[in-house]
Amino acid sequence: MKRILVSIKRVVDYNVRIRVKPDGSGVITDGVKMSINPFDEIALEEALRIKEKGLAEEVVAVSIGPADCQQQLRTALAMGADRAIHVQTDAIIEPLTAAQVLKALADREQPILAILGKQAIDDDCSQTGQMLAALWQRPQATFASKVEVDGDKARVTREVDAGLETLEVDLPAVITTDLRLNEPRYVKLPDIMKAKKKPLDSIEPASLGVTPTEVVKAVHFEPPASRSKGSMVKDAQELVAALRSKGLV
């Protein structure tokens, strides 16, 4: 079966203003809204579109983390994923561990594509997709803004610093999604009802031969250095004068 694996990370919602705990032990996440990482939503949308074009037959959503991740997996199923796998653990999951889990699942599920968000908006690491590609010894096309699947190959346009780069990769391959790849669909109420009947397997990392290890220890959290509020000018003339006095024009 032509299958696409999509990873779903549960993160603090995009619109939440993050605050650091006063004692520097972390950021405040109690009671804040949690969502699917926006880049992962784009990854899922792309997988669904590839399936809807008849180029894949099944979309499998995977999330790694505590029991609450099942909420995001249910949303993924409501969006259109066919089934979900929850790799349940309360351990801190570093990108390399996540990649090891996904590699084990890739071996089991034999997908033609693994599509991941280019980064998670909580830790902003931007590592897991590339690490999965390395462990899986498959091509990677990161920061994708266009994906064309053609037989046993895919042509991927990437957003790079210089502009747009196009790569051709043999399948299976890993793709990570950039912002403008697509606009994810909204979930409709009947889909939410239907999603409740779709299969959601819960397994443990150990069953995939992975033991989460914490190598990078968080020592301290602090708010960023704040910029002091500057002054207001009343027109362009004052503005240019101010810039000139600073030697900037």
Next chain:
Amino acid sequence: MAKVLIVAEHDGSKLNPATAKCVACASQIAGAEISIAVFAANPTPVAAQAAALQGVVQVHTVAHPLHAQPMAATIAPQLAELAAGHSHVFGPSTTFGKDLMPRVAALLGAPQISDVMAAESATRFKRPIYAGNAIITVEIPADRQVVATVRVASYQPVAAQAASASIVAVNPAASVPTHTRFVSVTAARSDRPDLQTASKVVSGGRALGSAENFQILYSLADRLGAAVGASRAAVDAGYAANDMQVGQTGKIIAPELYLAFGISGAIQHLTGIKDARTIVAINKDAEAPIFEVADIGLVGDLFQIVPEIEKLIAQSN
């Protein structure tokens, strides 16, 4: 003792300034021995520039026709091999480095620290998380090899000097895979400075209203010798090319002067500019969050103000 291997970013003839910034980051580690790896079809011109960077003791060159186009899949196995014996492997936090370094880290079984903004020691690093709304200090065990990307906006490039480091051609045994093939790159070629390294940046938001209206910013930028950037809203609306996007998911920049026209200042955008020396905000909405971080603010209609600024600057020159 720390031994840092830095992968050079270049276009085949010129070394990207991001590489000298990685050297600056590595130099924060006391007593670090710094070397640079250059992957290219013909590494000679780039290797000479890398060898001149202050603090670099050795440059390794790997010549291969497939390295004419830098690709993570082709460079990673060879870079991982060269990394043996090095405690740290660094690359820039540009799309080149972000693509490549995690692949190297996974091949090495090493953790990666992304976007290092300060190396406090060989094992302790600071990096931004949550779009820069928090800074985390992390510690890795001293006996672990570590891979990192360097947040280029946090560093000034080290200087070039006359004395040159030794240049050694190496031939890694790791084979170069062919499962990933370069097809093309379309760069919006312009005579303007590069957005990532420009000392002045003129930037526009959704308020510009169209791609045509962006012309007034290009015109002002040319007068100032500035690069042109854009907010995510402007790029999403199709007013500006995607490589112009400044912010959490676009480019993180640190120019001397940042002029923001019609940009409201979403936190994701502010992340991309908080290291700018002087931020100037021009916006119709006096309540726009951008004014909270601007050094100089002006409430008004940008379509009037932009040409006025250009005229005033033209008069003085």
